[in-house]
Amino acid sequence: MYKLIKVDCGVCAAEGFYADGISAGLKPNNAKDMAFVYSDTLCEIAFTFTTNKMTAAPIRHFKAKGEFQTNFVLINSKNANAMTGKAGIKDIDEILATLPKEIVNPVMSSTGVIGVRLPKEKIIAGAKLFDLTKKDNNAAACAIMTTDTFSKQIAYKVVLEDGSSFHIGAMAKGAGMINPAMATMLCFITTDAKVSKKQMQDILNLHVKTTFNAASVDGDTSTNDTVMLLSNGKSGAYHEEAFSEALYHIMRFLAREMVRDGEGATKLVTYEISGAKNDEEAEVVAKALTNSLLVKTALYGEDPNWGRIASTVGASGAEADEERLKISFEDVCVYDRGELYFDEEMEQKAAEIMKREAFTISCDLGIGEGKFTAFGCDLGYEYVKINADYRT
Numbered sequence: 001m002y003k004l005i006k007v008d009c010g011v012c013a014a015e016g017f018y019a020d021g022i023s024a025g026l027k028p029n030n031a032k033d034m035a036f037v038y039s040d041t042l043c044e045i046a047f048t049f050t051t052n053k054m055t056a057a058p059i060r061h062f063k064a065k066g067e068f069q070t071n072f073v074l075i076n077s078k079n080a081n082a083m084t085g086k087a088g089i090k091d092i093d094e095i096l097a098t099l100p101k102e103i104v105n106p107v108m109s110s111t112g113v114i115g116v117r118l119p120k121e122k123i124i125a126g127a128k129l130f131d132l133t134k135k136d137n138n139a140a141a142c143a144i145m146t147t148d149t150f151s152k153q154i155a156y157k158v159v160l161e162d163g164s165s166f167h168i169g170a171m172a173k174g175a176g177m178i179n180p181a182m183a184t185m186l187c188f189i190t191t192d193a194k195v196s197k198k199q200m201q202d203i204l205n206l207h208v209k210t211t212f213n214a215a216s217v218d219g220d221t222s223t224n225d226t227v228m229l230l231s232n233g234k235s236g237a238y239h240e241e242a243f244s245e246a247l248y249h250i251m252r253f254l255a256r257e258m259v260r261d262g263e264g265a266t267k268l269v270t271y272e273i274s275g276a277k278n279d280e281e282a283e284v285v286a287k288a289l290t291n292s293l294l295v296k297t298a299l300y301g302e303d304p305n306w307g308r309i310a311s312t313v314g315a316s317g318a319e320a321d322e323e324r325l326k327i328s329f330e331d332v333c334v335y336d337r338g339e340l341y342f343d344e345e346m347e348q349k350a351a352e353i354m355k356r357e358a359f360t361i362s363c364d365l366g367i368g369e370g371k372f373t374a375f376g377c378d379l380g381y382e383y384v385k386i387n388a389d390y391r392t
Contacts, residue, residue: 002158002159005159006156007157012135014155014235015192015232018040019036019136019139021143022130026079033126034075034126035144036072036130037073037140038103041071043230043232044200046229047062048205048226049225049226050221054082058110065105065107070106071105075144075186076112077112077145078111080111091117091118092108095123095127098124138151141173144173148173152171152174153171155167155168156169158193158243160239160242166238168189170190172188185222189230192234194231194233195231203247210248214373216375217258219290229247255375259376259377260357267299267359269375270360270361271362271363273289275368276372281318283374287374289313294311296377303351306327309327309361310322321365321366322338323337324366329359334347
């Protein structure tokens with residue numbers, strides 16, 4: 001019926017979209033620190049934001065606009081423009097007012113240190129360096145990074161049965177302060193699909209729960225968490241199922257990449273919870289495991305201490321019973337409904353699995369049909385080092 005084909009170019013893959021990253025002097029050593037995403041025609045925009053009540057100024061500024069279309073997003077790193085009060089909103093207005101006339105209803109997104117006013121003069125001067133004809137998705141993806149160690153991008157071409165096609169591309173940043181309750185992560189998704197604002201919003205809302213909202217590095221929800229999905233409709237093509245599938249794959253990939261790049265992380269761990277009373281309780285268990293410091297430190301030490309997993313399941317608040325619980329590291333079952341399989345041989349097998357860069361821990365609660373999958377990582381010395389002196 002349709003084909004999903006991975007392509008390059010990230011946020012520039014869709015027709016009519018442009019992006020670039022430049023250095024405005026916000027970061028040291030002339031590193032790229034400002035980016036833009038621009039469409040040569042107006043876009044419908046769907047979005048989801050943090051539920052942190054200390055919401056950053058760019059999000060409050062966006063929400064105050066009501067219903068609107070835009071063709072431009074300005075993104076800065078190094079400064080979150082959060083906890084800056086009315087002055088933070090005013091700073092955004094003053095910056096956006098200096099942009100060229102072909103930019104309509106621009107929006108701004110920021111990431112970095114909380115509680116510091118934006119360096120307006122540097123950002124205004126930096127924006128004058130933007131070339132709206134550039135399609136440098138790599139530079140844009142690098143410019144929005146903070147403690148990230150690599151950029152995060154993906155794009156698909158979706159070919160429909162009648163030969164028509166559309167594209168969806170994206171870039172994201174995030175490595176620490178990751179526990180998206182949405183709807184510090186930012187994600188910008190562009191598409192030339194002829195999709196309505198309502199359809200975009202509905203599909204985005206559907207997939208955020210099992211992608212970005214299923215990801216945790218450290219259990220902290222940022223003031224700036226943002227996902228924006230922009231469509232200019234230039235392809236003239238659309239297929240709801242194909243669009244939904246492509247968007248899900250993009251969001252899931254980026255969510256996992258952020259966890260894989262977690263500050264100081266060495267492991268990407270997938271927690272597959274099944275047999276819970278319902279899906280909601282499965283989600284509670286999965287997220288408890290992603291956020292447990294005892295579990296995360298055991299992962300870092302490559303210690304298959306399954307007792308910490310069992311304890312976290314029991315403490316999560318979900319219905320659980322040791323006579324029904326089953327715990328496995330990949331295909332190695334260490335505990336099965338009251339039966340201990342954790343002898344010397346099994347411990348060695350589980351320890352070997354934990355040496356991998358990515359693996360799955362499964363918990364079958366044996367209660368009902370509920371299931372949920374979440375993504376987490378380990379916690380080591382480097383996380384403390386990064387966050388102890390983050391402002392410097």
